[in-house]
Amino acid sequence: MSDGAAKGFASVVLDVDSTLCGIEGIDWLAGLRGSDVGARVTALTERAMRGRIALDAVYGERLAIVQPSRAEVEMLAGLYVSSLAPGAARVVRRLRDAGCRVVLVSGGVREAILPVAQRLGIPDSDVHAVALRFTADGEYEGYDAASPLTTAVGKRTVVEALALPPRVLAVGDGATDLAIRPVVEAFAAFTGFVTRDAVVQDADLVVTTFDQLLDLVLA
Numbered sequence: 001m002s003d004g005a006a007k008g009f010a011s012v013v014l015d016v017d018s019t020l021c022g023i024e025g026i027d028w029l030a031g032l033r034g035s036d037v038g039a040r041v042t043a044l045t046e047r048a049m050r051g052r053i054a055l056d057a058v059y060g061e062r063l064a065i066v067q068p069s070r071a072e073v074e075m076l077a078g079l080y081v082s083s084l085a086p087g088a089a090r091v092v093r094r095l096r097d098a099g100c101r102v103v104l105v106s107g108g109v110r111e112a113i114l115p116v117a118q119r120l121g122i123p124d125s126d127v128h129a130v131a132l133r134f135t136a137d138g139e140y141e142g143y144d145a146a147s148p149l150t151t152a153v154g155k156r157t158v159v160e161a162l163a164l165p166p167r168v169l170a171v172g173d174g175a176t177d178l179a180i181r182p183v184v185e186a187f188a189a190f191t192g193f194v195t196r197d198a199v200v201q202d203a204d205l206v207v208t209t210f211d212q213l214l215d216l217v218l219a
């Protein structure tokens with residue numbers, strides 16, 4: 001899109017893992033199963049985020065390996081809050097005060113992300129992520145396999161359906177975020193935690209901090 005790099009946006013679509021927060025949630029959960037399992041799951045995530053394999057191919061596999069309990073997901077929720085990107089809470093609040101719509105669109109675990117969203121003043125209805133199911137005693141039972149967010153281009157489907165006020169800026173570090181680009185005015189690669197060349201290369205903009213993002217959106 002020709003005006004992709006122009007400043008000023010009414011809506012911001014934010015990725016969570018390695019963008020809003022400096023962790024990869026499912027990888028962290030995998031680490032609870034020992035370093036071998038952690039390394040195996042992290043490798044699958046990294047290949048999907050570089051676009052080397054489709055997320056669809058590994059989503060269920062990663063959760064089947066990890067089988068996180070409700071208590072572990074609650075621990076992860078605390079970690080999301082404590083690993084917020086520098087300035088993120090302040091910047092998201094300022095964007096929202098200025099009337100900008102901020103939505104979270106993540107392939108991560110919805111129950112783990114809701115508390116950090118609440119901390120930022122983002123309503124649950126603007127949090128789009130993958131819900132898990134637990135048994136009555138809190139054991140892992142399954143995930144919402146029908147969610148488009150378990151697929152490589154699912155974020156595009158979700159963002160398109162939201163029909164957000166234009167202009168819309170999508171921000172993220174991974175290949176699944178880049179997939180949103182065709183249905184928004186601009187995509188910014190976020191490189192505050194990780195830099196993936198394949199994502200940066202096709203981005204309209206590159207931001208390393210939330211303060212840069214603020215400048216871009218409110219201009």
Ligand SMILES: [Mg+2]
Pocket residue numbers: 015016017018019172173174
């Ligand atoms: Mg990410």
